[in-house]
Amino acid sequence: MSKGTVVLAYSGGLDTSCILVWLKEEGYDVITYLANIGQEEDFDAAKKKAESLGAKKVFIEDLRAEFVEEFIWPSVQANAIYEDRYLLGTSVARPCIARRQVQIARQQGAQFVSHGATGKGNDQVRFELTCYAMYPEVKIIAPWRIPEFYNRFRGRKDLMEYAEKHGIPVPVTPKAPWSMDANLMHISYESGILENPKNHAPVNLYLMTKNPEDTCESPDVLEIHFTKGVPVKVINVKDGQSKDTPLGIFSYLNEIGGRHGVGRIDIVENRFIGMKSRGIYETPGGTILYHAHLDIETFTMDREVRRIKQGLGIKFSEMVYNGFWYSPECDFVRHCIDKSQENVEGKVQLSVFKGQVYILGRESPRSLYNEELVSMDVQGDYDPCDASGFIKINAVRLREHHRLQGEASSNR
Amino acid sequence: MSKGTVVLAYSGGLDTSCILVWLKEEGYDVITYLANIGQEEDFDAAKKKAESLGAKKVFIEDLRAEFVEEFIWPSVQANAIYEDRYLLGTSVARPCIARRQVQIARQQGAQFVSHGATGKGNDQVRFELTCYAMYPEVKIIAPWRIPEFYNRFRGRKDLMEYAEKHGIPVPVTPKAPWSMDANLMHISYESGILENPKNHAPVNLYLMTKNPEDTCESPDVLEIHFTKGVPVKVINVKDGQSKDTPLGIFSYLNEIGGRHGVGRIDIVENRFIGMKSRGIYETPGGTILYHAHLDIETFTMDREVRRIKQGLGIKFSEMVYNGFWYSPECDFVRHCIDKSQENVEGKVQLSVFKGQVYILGRESPRSLYNEELVSMDVQGDYDPCDASGFIKINAVRLREHHRLQGEASSNR
Amino acid sequence: MSKGTVVLAYSGGLDTSCILVWLKEEGYDVITYLANIGQEEDFDAAKKKAESLGAKKVFIEDLRAEFVEEFIWPSVQANAIYEDRYLLGTSVARPCIARRQVQIARQQGAQFVSHGATGKGNDQVRFELTCYAMYPEVKIIAPWRIPEFYNRFRGRKDLMEYAEKHGIPVPVTPKAPWSMDANLMHISYESGILENPKNHAPVNLYLMTKNPEDTCESPDVLEIHFTKGVPVKVINVKDGQSKDTPLGIFSYLNEIGGRHGVGRIDIVENRFIGMKSRGIYETPGGTILYHAHLDIETFTMDREVRRIKQGLGIKFSEMVYNGFWYSPECDFVRHCIDKSQENVEGKVQLSVFKGQVYILGRESPRSLYNEELVSMDVQGDYDPCDASGFIKINAVRLREHHRLQGEASSNR
């Protein structure tokens, strides 16, 4: 008698293969689900592997386009960045993956979902909050938080033994001494030898970006067009290449950014569960877009709107990092940020070179930049005398404060 | 009969030389004051020039050390950055310069101060708010906001003619088609051909940093030591060079940053007076410190303290940009930020290469990073089962929201 | 030859009558405009007076309904309150008045607008920013900031003499030793004997509300219905009276609040121009709505949305106080706040008694309140064990902090 059906987020790797078999052992029917969000993967092989291990159904879902349009684009609009540095490549992928998982679970009548995320990380939270938000009655099986599971599989060696015993094909190449997570937006590296925060990252770590020491000696110059805060076209000024679909644009920016070694960071960050962790990330296309969007946004958005929106963007980033993409507050903030982007339109020229993105210039039909007003050579519609009054009135408060301090000190 | 004594912030250039003579013409006694805040300048020549033009006294003040310690260091602690990009090199220099000007004015019994800042810019505000805050009774003469002055000098040609007529030495080299402002922290470029925001900056613009295309092909690796959020030592790992005074550290970081082309930005920003302007900045040492401090801060500071401090840092940056360094709110925020830095201690290793700063690793005796706690290989003092409860409770609110939406849609 | 046409915001009082005549003297054609925003006023008499003083046209505009719907309602949605106490009764009226003034000016081809606000207050700013925002080319004549005017009229005595000389009817009753400003939302009192912040307000000051010592000895109980954060109906539970138009609702709440002495405050506040001032306000209906809206909002709005919205409401209040109702940032924030009110629906019962508003209970079809979930008697869909994990994970960070402090102290 089956305990019920589980939709398992399956990667094809050793961990989730063991989980698949273990879930069966525990009496569940298992449906595997593998999302294609742009990672390098042999999806056919993964499918066959899952079937051979006893999955009742196997779903391989290409989510790349919706990942870009519904998850990366809002993050670009928000200038989303966690703790001033991390562009949230993993964080935005999780709700995209979990949403589809929940849809499959509902559609297949599965009461359970399962995943291979560890018990110390952020991803378990991101996955599960999405599941609970979209399918409140769902039951979640997180083996790495179940004592019978994690006490049985205390290390890779235990998994390997289990795999051999249960006919799970084991990897032939030795595992890198760190773990990684890849998608269209970025690759993250952590754990293993990276856990010591003073250890430098090995030079051969990075897979999406070339080492800046080895990149080509001349920049690529791009022109990125934005409408409502979202890129709608990218043109390579050198060779005229151009892309205009979301997936096409983002993939092309990854290619260019990767070629020039753009978007590598090595940080210590604060996880939602309260511990600090060290992560290394490479986000080539996302880094280019971050800079380009900041530029066109400041060019077209009113100063005070920008100030408020900046605060909303910081909140958005924290929510997304913590796993609250599907929450009333994140819905609300996304709506507000989207509203702020109405006039964020125009094009930015930038060059990409040796790990760096340089903004070169910008144009917009909706800019609030007024060349005549700001010019040092012409007066424009501006009377410099007004500035005297402006400064004097701004000084009223400061002079009062000084007066009080003077009184205070003379009374001592 | 003199109208009184003016302390004029004098640069030695054409504008303030004309102002000096014009103030005398208007009946003032003029004391000139030239602050050395690290700009390239022939201070002796400027002194002689001022004397020859009739300055009653000439003050040349070396403010470099106090500029670093009292203005740049607090900005480093704050991770001060305006509108996500500008490191405030000019903004922090103005209160430093104006403070000394006001001290001289008080000491010399001068009722007036004067400067050559334009009527459309931020600097007039920064200068004058500092003056009013520290010397509330002072009277400020801002010729570029006085109609008789600015109507008489409508362009450089008028200044040149006036100079020739009054024996003011005129520059022999043609003026660059933009204006610049230099100090120890940065050089800014704006106006002229840069006013069109789509024009690319000329390649020969930059004076502090080499063009990344021309910089050397191997990185410098630095180790920067921090105490209380402030750098106390920098060591070049390659050659063992080391600096440990504030001015020594900052100058050395400028040298290394300049050599590798670090810290160039081209932005459109929002001035306090309400217009957008385009500015190009190079801040080599400041950029290195920005990255290094961010890293050691996140490594040593509690997550929630960091979140609050980040908000204070944004406010601080706006205040400083707008000219409110000497204000009760900026005093307050500086105090709070300083408090937050108590544990920001340790060292950061980074490499500087081709315009980019790469963090390589960090160490600290006061870090909140706990390698055992975060490790994927050992459990540490952590029970993964707790995370289930944590997630479930965080989901309570999300599930309630979903319930309500479900009811709402089923009632339709 | 006329200098042009001025639309003067005319109150019918001594000041603006003198301004009317003075403007004519200065060579302008004057159109007077008097907005009915609910103040007690003999509008016919004011009209005749203006005509008799030479106004070329006289506009008397009933703005009461639009004042409630377009200005008070958004403030209710925002829980708008300045510096934790002031409900912004004057601040929200100014853009309403100035908007119509500008419309008349455009329609009548007038290049000028004028008003009688003083040079030290907030109202000049609120009027003029609205004018500039909606009619950027307009020229503003603010006599109380024009030296020829204010030096000529140094006190009330000068105005009286001028009035007599120019056939302006002078008030026969002596002026109260304070000034006041009244509209549908509130009356404010300031200046004169109130300028000393320790002087108590005279008992006979208040005009909209009865002294709580003299109000009736039994409460009124109201039920207020909200849709999208805005009141749509009020019912008096005692006598069944009911109102359902915006103006009807608000006027009725004023009546009830006034009868019970609700909404009196005596505060020192910070003006936009940098000085502190003392103001006394009575806002009977607004105070009732403030409490009722807070209640229904917290009942129906998600906690985290509320937190973000609370921050937006504070910003909104500052903008409105400072005169930026018509600004891109205020448009943006109003839009966001409006979005947040989608589910703010339901009814609140409250009693009004002796200066106080007591919330008694609330109901809503869209509440997030779940009686079963929160009950101490039934478990609902909630597992108390989850709370242990929730607390443990929240403690991870705190325990780490303690560990570090312990290490720090043991190293001393």
Add this chain to the structure above:
Amino acid sequence: MSKGTVVLAYSGGLDTSCILVWLKEEGYDVITYLANIGQEEDFDAAKKKAESLGAKKVFIEDLRAEFVEEFIWPSVQANAIYEDRYLLGTSVARPCIARRQVQIARQQGAQFVSHGATGKGNDQVRFELTCYAMYPEVKIIAPWRIPEFYNRFRGRKDLMEYAEKHGIPVPVTPKAPWSMDANLMHISYESGILENPKNHAPVNLYLMTKNPEDTCESPDVLEIHFTKGVPVKVINVKDGQSKDTPLGIFSYLNEIGGRHGVGRIDIVENRFIGMKSRGIYETPGGTILYHAHLDIETFTMDREVRRIKQGLGIKFSEMVYNGFWYSPECDFVRHCIDKSQENVEGKVQLSVFKGQVYILGRESPRSLYNEELVSMDVQGDYDPCDASGFIKINAVRLREHHRLQGEASSNR
């Protein structure tokens, strides 16, 4: 063989008496601890009861003075208020109680602490986060979250039976159909018949405050003196009574507030664990102080400092509500707020009448209020012309925005 020693927070009531016996049954040695934080209680009787039930030691600790000085006073400085209404009377008591509990546990060598808080509330979080923060290795026994306990005691009836069986004296008076929590600062009421949010509170509910309908017909007028944002003296203007110790001041304000029915609220609030709950609170003295402190603070604090401090106060309130009194962020914010109070000095006169607090006037030697500057009758050191420039410059941005919109619409 004992499982170890538990320090149990003991109230003397049925629940914690059963817990005491149950813990013994489970094999623990139990030390009971009862904090006197101002609640009505027969402490001697509670002591005897605990001893008779087998407590190995009994601690009765009078924490009233430290509760006022170390917990209520910082909250007054912060104007602490949760979700715009709740003055946090329970929230600030919890860390005060738990701190002493942990001190006793350490001192007595107890590895365990226990409490009777339920599994759905905030108090469990507040207690336990304090314990973990101050005694990270402590083990917490929360019976209401332990299935064996809560399944055994499913209602009051089960507790009564258990009590009878184990010789625990049972209450003779029937329990009120709600639960309450009392301390020096407030009494809270919730649960039972109050769980339905539309039910009105019964008239006989309140214990600290008289019903405003029954209070005396003339106000009390108080003068409260503040130093560094904290009350140092209260004088009753009518009868000259005066108090000048923290506990004396706060108790007296409770007496006056209670006599006039001040500080009753009925709210729905958002718990940290994600559910909405309905609470009724009466906070007589705290409400008076809230109003008085707001007044003296705005009178003496710079506008922009106040704005920043207001934001910090909101964060402080959330932290305290959620149980993070002992956290690095709360330490940090308390420090910042304390710093902001340096000049918050002076006295406030107010009247207390029929449930309401009316500010009458205020004085301070350190006020930033400048009567001459703000006066409508004298000019002071202020030039009204400056306001024109101030307004014009503030309008630059608004006019630009209008220009852009005009272009946008004319292009349509």
